[in-house]
Amino acid sequence: MKLFSKILPVALCGALLLAAVGCGGGEKYQPYDYEVKHASGDNVLRFYSSDNGLDAFLNDYFERHMRYNERRIHAFPVGAGQPVWKEWESMIGSFWDASPANLTEHYATNRWVRDWLTFDYMSLQDRQGYISTSTGITSSDWGQGWAFPSYRHNNMGGFGEEFTDGIDGWQGESGTNVSHFTQKAEGSESADGTEGYLAAETAASASEICVVSPLIRGGKGTNAFYSPFLHFSWKYELTQGEPSDLDDLYVYFQTKDDANWSDDKCVRFSEYATVAKDFSQTENVWQGTFLNMYLNEKWGRDSLHENMVTRLKFVLRAKEGKKVQGKLLYNFIRSDFDDRMSDNCGQYISAAKHYLSYTQDTELLKTVLPNARRALQFYLTCLNGEQNGIIDNSYLVGHFNCGTPATGIGISDGFWDAISFPNANLYSNLSYHQALEGMLFLEQMAEEYDVESPAVTVLGKDMKTVVPYQETISSLREKLERCENVMREKFWDDEKGRFFAGYYDTQDGTGVTTEKMDYGFLMFNLQAVTDGIATPAQAERILSWVSGEREIAGDTSKGDDIYKFLFAPRFSTKNNASDSVWAVGQADSWECGVRNGGAVMQTSYYDVVARSLVGGADDAFSRLKGIESFYTAVRRSGGEGTGFYRKYFENLGIGMQGNYDADGDGVADGDSEGPVGIDCEFLEAALMFVSVPDAFFGLEPNYDGTLAVQPRMPASLDYWRMENLLFGGVSYDLSIGKYFVQLSNVQQSSSLSMEVRLAKPSFKFKVFYNGAQAQYKEENGSIVVKVPFENGKVEIKGV
Known part of the structure; x- marks a missing residue:
């Protein structure tokens, strides 16, 4: 839920009152007799109002986009997406019961989100606080960030050994024998379902197990800038000795200028692995390891000059005076770009805030709080949030954009993966802002419920300095205010009247130019409105x-053309012919993909909510009805299931983007490119219906067990009701009208409460709760009533 309060008290309450008063010189009280009746026959979210067409649209849209039955637009479940989807997924499912009881285990959005928040699904957190996309253990894992760029995208010469066909050129030293074997493995990249492994084994007790690579690319080597990390999947097995006898795993390297093994060209697992578990915890356990090679000055991260690494040596060494016997197994050894996505940390904190705000789950808060604190500290320390007020991605190798696409630079920071952004950019800071906002909420909730958490620390930029988390509610408020002020100044173009992406970086990525990157990023601008920036x-x-x-x-797009695709405004309004990530290969032509003049449905969420805040409920409702008209046309085209939208757009000759299963065999036939993103991997298209509780019901759960409801009622509706909602474990229905808010179908008792905020009318009135006159207060043009969270109706009546 977005923080409406940042704009509302300043400018919008007046607009609401003007709308209430109208042009006739005074508002007239018009009583409406509303009798609530629970209408749904199941326990999933349902919408009801005085507009039957609206109800049919919203309920049908919900069913198709939640994907839980045979009418689904795609089989991939909402909730199971990568971290960059998690804020949206938490918004989609948290305010109603999206659990296995209603959606089955596979499609239970909240179950997926909860498992991710506890790191029981997909991700993990490293020692700097960064939240990786996956563990990186299997050959098909995405690892720290996205599935690209990988060494296979390195057209300047990447390095990777999958060991699928053998171990040619790999050697053992210090009495180590190397061999190759294959076995069945889940997620294998090989055609026959097997994966290859390198086994390094000592024949007798030894002080180390040592493996040396062949000359990389025949001695040409790999450029260190394009290989800032080493990524390998490995485990060890001891037949003699104990894990406590092991000292460390050492990785030595040679360069084109120095073909010797030396201590100054060595990186230790215990120091530079992003995740380095104690050996006592990892015997015979596969590990996915990422080594920060670029932190060694002999390896470096120079983007302008070649530093060619030509050979590697891996040594599992025993402590002095100790000997071990056993073997090392490697599934793969790869060089890796720095594909870390700064978005991931913000997604975690924001998803935790959305989910916990509706569940009020203090036990989960105990688990999540230390993770969230470490994630925020990654922003503050490694990405310079503490120093600059906003974050920049200069610590991440190759994430800068100097305006000239080239291998190794312009690596993306989140969902919008094909666009190269500058180090300091609007997109990443939208996530940072969400992280500050979310962390403030989590800290307030922890204080409210007396949830204690042990002190946490992370490692700093050098992977050595220990940095404690020391934020308080007060300091987070200050950081949030500073972030907003800096963003308003740094990314706002007063001449154009919109936010731009940022200033281009210099050619080596270490400085900043005065040239702006601006493609009319409409979605980011709308989010800046909804988020209160x-x-x-x-x-x-x-x-x-x-x-x-x-x-x-x-x-490139102006006026009515901005809504060419009807269901949402374009993502951007100016052709982006150059600022794309080389590894993705986004075409430079307008409307070729969703990222360049195309449209995605999640933009409509921000569009509708922003309109409700700025233009009022009727403006927002007009846009929602426009989406309904589009949806009606899609239904008339006759498409069903996974072809629901496809038939409509095929008839128009408009391409759709997505990994689409055309023949329905459950296997995607390949990724297609087009300007429309609304099905397939666009899980977040379901976000559109969340605009109803956020833009019109003003639903906002607080950290203290209070649910705030602030209706913004369209003039054309007499009433609006959502059924089967969930707050603090209590199910309920919620109805709103111009002058009332009503809780119904509440079947559990609780200590929860509801705070109702109704626009103060211009006529003489009294406030009633369940028919009896109620006490209220006035705040910022609203009548505020707080009542127990039970069946009841708060209503304003004229006198």
Whole structure:
């Protein structure tokens, strides 16, 4: 849920009151007799209102996009996405019961999100606080970030040994024998379902197990800048000695300028592995290891000059005076780009905030809180949030954008994977802002419920300095305010009246130019409004541009063309012909993909919510009805299941992006490119229906067990109801009207409460709760009533 309060008290309450008063010089009380009746026959989210067409649209859309039955638009479940989806997935499922009881185990969105928050699914957290996409243990794991760029995308000469066909050139030293074997493995990249392994074994007790690589690329080597990490999957087995006898795993390297093994060209597992578990915990356990090779100055990270690494040596060494016998097994050894996504940490904190705000689960909070604190510290320490007020990605190797696409640079930071952003950019800082906002909520919740958590630390940029987390509620408020102020100043173009992505970096990535990167990133601008980053004046200018009222010189799309695809405004409004990641190969033509003039449905969430904040409920509702009209046309085209949208857009000759299973055999036929993203891997398209509770019901759970409801009711509706909602473990239905809020179908008792905020009318009135006159207070143009979380109705009546 977004923080409406940042804009509402300043500018919007007046707009709401003006809307209530109307043009006739005074608002007239018009009583409406509403009798609530629970109508749904199941326990999933359902929408009901005085507009039957609206209900049919929302309920049908929900069913198809939650993907839990045979009408699903794709088989991949909402909730099982990679970390960059997790904030959206938590928003989609947290406010209703998206559990296995209602959606089956496989499609239970909240179960997936909860398992991810506890690291029981997919991800892990490293010693710097960064949250990886996966463990990196299997050959098909995505590892620290995205599935690309990998060494296979390195057209300057990457290095990788999968050991599928043998171990040619690999040698053992110090009495180590090397051999090759294959075995069945899940997720194998080989055609016959097996994976290859290198086995290094000592024939007798020895002080080390030593494996040496062949000359990389025949002696040409691999450029260290394109290989800042080594990634390998390995385990050890001891037949003599104990894990406590082991000293460390050492990785030596040679360069084109120095073909000797030396201590200054060595990286130790215990020091530089992002995750380095004690040997006592890992005997005979596969580990996915990422070594920060670039932190060794002999390896380095120079983007302008070649530093060619030509050979590697892996040594598992016993402590002085100790000997061991056993073997080392390697599934693969690869060089790796720094594909860490700064988004991941923000996604974790934001998802935790959304999920915990609705569940009020203090036991889960105990588990999540230390993880979230470490994730925020990664932002503050490694990405310079403490120093600069906003984050930059200069610590991440090759993430800068100097305006010239080239191998090894412009690596993406999140969901928008094909676009190269500068080190300091708007997109990454939207996530940082969410992280600060989310962390503030989690700390307040922990204080409210007396949840204690042990002190946490992370490792700093050098992987040696220990940095403690020391934030307080007060310091987080200060950081949040500073972040917003810096973002408003740094990324705002007053001439164009919109936010831009950032300033291009210099050719080596160490400095910043004065040239702006601006492709009319409409979605980011709308998010800046919904998240409370844009000032009221900035928000109005952004919405005047998005609506087509105001045109910006130089844009490829202007006016009505911004909504060419009907269901959402374009992601961007200016052709991006150059700022793309080389490994993805995004075409430089307009409307070829969703990232360059295309449209994705999640933008409509931000569009509808932003309109409700700036233009009022009727403006937002008009946009929602526009999406309904599009959806009605799609239904009339006759598509069903996975072809629901496909038939409609095929008839129009418009391509759709996605990994699509055309023949329905359960296997994707390949990734297709097109300007429309609404099905397949676009899990977050379900976010559209979340605009209803956020934009119109003003639903906002607080950290103290209170659910705030602040209706923004469209003039054309008499009532609006959502059924089968969930707050603090209590199921309920919620109805709103212009002058009332009603809880119904509450079947559990609790200590929870509801805070109702209704716009203060201009006529004389009294406030009632369950028919009896109620006490209230006035705040920022609203009538505020707090009541128990039980069946009841808060209503304003004219007198």
